[in-house]
Amino acid sequence: MKKSKMSVARKKEAVWGWAFIIPTMLGLLILNFYPIFNTVYQSFFKTGDFGKGNIYIGLKNYQNLLAGTGSKEMWQSLWNTVKYAIIEVPFSVIISMLLAVLLNRKMKGRSAYRTIFFLPMVCAPAAVAMVWKWLYNQQFGLINNVFHTKIAWISDPKIAWIAIGVIGVWSIIGYNMVLFIGGLQEIPGDYYEAARIDGASGFRQFWNITVPLLSPTTFFIVQTRIIGALTVFDLMFMVMDKTNVALSKTQSIVYLFYQYSFTNGNKGVGATLVVILLVFIMIITAILQASEKKFVYHN
Amino acid sequence: MNYKKLIATAITMGIITCAAGAGAAAEGELTVNIWDNNQLAGLQSIVDEWEEETGYSANINVVNWDQYWTLLEAGASGGQMPDVFWMHSNTAQMYMENDLLLNLDDYIAADDTIDLSNYYEGIVTLYSSNGHQYALPKDHDTIALLYNEALFEKYGVDTPTDDWTWEDVYEAAKAITEAGAADGVYGYAVNTSNNQDGWYNIVYDYGAQIITDDHKGTTIGSEEGKAGMEMVRKLLTVSTPQTMVAESGTDSLFQSNQVAMITQGSWMVNAFYTAEHGADYKWALLPYADVNGNGQCDEGERQSSYNGLGWAAAANTANPDAAYSLISYLCNEQGQLKQSERGITMAAYIGASDAFTTAFEGLDLSPFTRIEEEGSLYFRPYTRKTTVWEDALQQAGGFLDAWQNPEDAELMATACDNAQAIIENAIANE
Numbered sequence: 137m138k139k140s141k142m143s144v145a146r147k148k149e150a151v152w153g154w155a156f157i158i159p160t161m162l163g164l165l166i167l168n169f170y171p172i173f174n175t176v177y178q179s180f181f182k183t184g185d186f187g188k189g190n191i192y193i194g195l196k197n198y199q200n201l202l203a204g205t206g207s208k209e210m211w212q213s214l215w216n217t218v219k220y221a222i223i224e225v226p227f228s229v230i231i232s233m234l235l236a237v238l239l240n241r242k243m244k245g246r247s248a249y250r251t252i253f254f255l256p257m258v259c260a261p262a263a264v265a266m267v268w269k270w271l272y273n274q275q276f277g278l279i280n281n282v283f284h285t286k287i288a289w290i291s292d293p294k295i296a297w298i299a300i301g302v303i304g305v306w307s308i309i310g311y312n313m314v315l316f317i318g319g320l321q322e323i324p325g326d327y328y329e330a331a332r333i334d335g336a337s338g339f340r341q342f343w344n345i346t347v348p349l350l351s352p353t354t355f356f357i358v359q360t361r362i363i364g365a366l367t368v369f370d371l372m373f374m375v376m377d378k379t380n381v382a383l384s385k386t387q388s389i390v391y392l393f394y395q396y397s398f399t400n401g402n403k404g405v406g407a408t409l410v411v412i413l414l415v416f417i418m419i420i421t422a423i424l425q426a427s428e429k430k431f432v433y434h435n
Numbered sequence: 436m437n438y439k440k441l442i443a444t445a446i447t448m449g450i451i452t453c454a455a456g457a458g459a460a461a462e463g464e465l466t467v468n469i470w471d472n473n474q475l476a477g478l479q480s481i482v483d484e485w486e487e488e489t490g491y492s493a494n495i496n497v498v499n500w501d502q503y504w505t506l507l508e509a510g511a512s513g514g515q516m517p518d519v520f521w522m523h524s525n526t527a528q529m530y531m532e533n534d535l536l537l538n539l540d541d542y543i544a545a546d547d548t549i550d551l552s553n554y555y556e557g558i559v560t561l562y563s564s565n566g567h568q569y570a571l572p573k574d575h576d577t578i579a580l581l582y583n584e585a586l587f588e589k590y591g592v593d594t595p596t597d598d599w600t601w602e603d604v605y606e607a608a609k610a611i612t613e614a615g616a617a618d619g620v621y622g623y624a625v626n627t628s629n630n631q632d633g634w635y636n637i638v639y640d641y642g643a644q645i646i647t648d649d650h651k652g653t654t655i656g657s658e659e660g661k662a663g664m665e666m667v668r669k670l671l672t673v674s675t676p677q678t679m680v681a682e683s684g685t686d687s688l689f690q691s692n693q694v695a696m697i698t699q700g701s702w703m704v705n706a707f708y709t710a711e712h713g714a715d716y717k718w719a720l721l722p723y724a725d726v727n728g729n730g731q732c733d734e735g736e737r738q739s740s741y742n743g744l745g746w747a748a749a750a751n752t753a754n755p756d757a758a759y760s761l762i763s764y765l766c767n768e769q770g771q772l773k774q775s776e777r778g779i780t781m782a783a784y785i786g787a788s789d790a791f792t793t794a795f796e797g798l799d800l801s802p803f804t805r806i807e808e809e810g811s812l813y814f815r816p817y818t819r820k821t822t823v824w825e826d827a828l829q830q831a832g833g834f835l836d837a838w839q840n841p842e843d844a845e846l847m848a849t850a851c852d853n854a855q856a857i858i859e860n861a862i863a864n865e
Contacts, residue, residue: 185529185532185533186508186511186512186533186535187512188533269682272682273682273683274678274679274682275619275679275682275683275693276683276691288678288682290682291678291679291681291682292678377628377681377682377684378628378826378829378830379626379627379628379677379680379681379829379830379835380678380681380682381677381678381681381831381835381839383830383831384830384831395826398505398508399822399826400820400822400823400826401508401529401820401822401823
């Protein structure tokens with residue numbers, strides 16, 4: 137008697153459990169898993185117009201992009217994307233960590249400051265790109281006019297990638313800062329008290345208490361931001377015109393994907409680019425995961 | 436507790452109704468997609484009159500050119516196209532061959548107000564495939580020289596006349612660029628992307644063709660092509676540097692009075708008329724290239740590209756009768772005259788464009804119609820997948836390198852050879 141009562145109740149629970157999970161599961165299957173398999177599938181085809189008339193060509197797309205006529209452009213774009221990630225991730229993490237520590241103290245207007253620093257996240261990325269595009273304009277831009285410089289911020293192949301990186305850092309500082317503040321709340325204040333009693337300076341407290349205890353949060357942020365930075369597209373697309381001479385040294389892999397898939401209608405090559413990027417990100421993530429033990433301090 | 440529940444329910448209901456309402460157009464209302472904001476007001480007035488006369492209704496959406504085709508293609512692949520929309524030479528063949536456009540043959544046959552022989556032949560043929568007509572010609576446009584009268588006066592240079600050659604343009608641009616160096620003013624501006632409205636015309640003046648008449652090849656790498664691009668190179672030496680033009684665009688630079696002359700198309704008239712200093716902007720006949728050196732304009736020496744958009748309907752539209760009714764109203768003689776009179780664009784209906792030249796008070800737009808009599812027109816170069824080679828020509832590996840270093844004549848000649856290869860490869864892969 138007791139046994140059957142338990143299983144009925146558990147069955148009911150199980151049913152309700154599934155009922156609540158099904159919407160998300162369906163969404164994941166239809167909108168995430170199916171497109172992933174379809175993309176990999178399409179990378180083996182020369183795609184026809186409007187999804188009809190695909191011709192199977194095996195690994196030709198991969199050959200073309202990894203070693204053939206499209207390879208120079210592809211490897212340059214991959215390198216451009218890595219360059220962008222090299223600027224966005226370290227700088228945004230360091231700056232937002234400092235900001236989080238500063239904004240975690242008891243101070244007047246703390247909420248106001250936190251809101252101000254978080255505001256860039258609220259702005260639409262396209263709007264952000266448009267404003268920065270005109271800030272960087274070499275003739276009429278605010279930056280050149282306020283500092284009386286004549287630098288071609290987004291047209292000089294040598295510095296355009298840095299300029300775009302700056303926009304990336306600016307947009308993501310608020311988001312990282314909020315995550316860091318959350319991580320800081322978890323550090324017990326006793327450590328700081330004990331350190332102060334022992335006479336440790338502010339810097340030593342930061343370096344020896346805050347940084348190690350914040351490392352799980354830092355690791356999470358670094359990992360997700362690397363993945364996010366490697367998929368950047370809207371900044372290059374909206375800030376730089378397609379006739380910009382610095383474009384080939386700044387365009388990201390996803391920009392190349394957009395150009396092949398949508399402007400040129402060659403979705404097979406676009407799918408191949410996406411698969412290449414996916415493999416690259418997986419390698420980086422695997423390396424990061426393997427090195428977690430070394431960098432992250434767990435209690 | 437109850438109060439909170441009430442608010443939560445209200446918000447949820449609100450979101451659900453918004454989501455449901457956002458996509459649904461009113462019952463039987465046609466969705467009409469266009470990409471030119473300048474034409475919206477005028478077209479809306481014609482559509483309003485159509486709505487009154489027929490009792491149907493339509494809603495015009497403006498989708499920016501850069502997103503227009505992506506959106507249309509996504510709609511085509513997903514089965515959700517707008518009912519009526521503009522067609523363009525870049526993609527017309529692709530859409531027609533994939534049966535995405537409504538076949539208008541029967542409608543046209545039954546329609547007294549539409550006779551295809553009244554329209555520019557090039558445009559009619561563009562929108563027909565395998566003997567069937569898939570779109571009605573909407574307009575045609577030509578190119579003219581736009582100049583800033585105030586800047587010419589300021590630097591003491593004579594304004595353009597009908598007998599100007601490109602050499603005269605070069606001389607005037609040189610004078611203004613030198614005189615205006617302190618103010619950052621240049622005499623001329625052209626980007627690699629100003630093709631239909633810019634350097635294509637010079638190439639044709641010299642006798643080469645970007646795409647040959649059979650749409651299967653190019654002569655850009657020939658002696659004539661290189662001569663034409665050499666003239667472009669000469670102009671570039673007195674023009675706004677390419678990096679500046681790439682960042683700001685020739686139109687913005689002109690409207691900021693930083694450039695004295697550009698070439699532009701008749702579809703841009705309104706944008707410049709309504710600009711802040713619009714009163715200073717005047718249009719002149721597109722210059723010619725005196726290739727045989729006899730001091731006068733001969734056959735083929737003055738060329739302007741012309742293009743014609745078409746009004747098409749989706750093959751799977753729910754309201755084909757209403758859709759054709761709208762298309763017919765916009766393209767019959769009355770609709771075309773209205774389009775000219777209201778300064779929207781010039782007509783595809785032969786002879787209905789004269790009203791356009793006087794549609795803007797105080798502005799003489801005759802250069803756009805006189806080019807047809809005093810020069811020749813060539814159809815905007817297109818192939819089955821135009822954007823592939825068109826974009827490649829504008830970027831590194833195409834003409835971009837030559838634009839960066841206008842002092843180096845070798846670069847421009849190499850670029851012509853590269854362009855030849857790019858176009859031939861692209862056509863081979865179509």
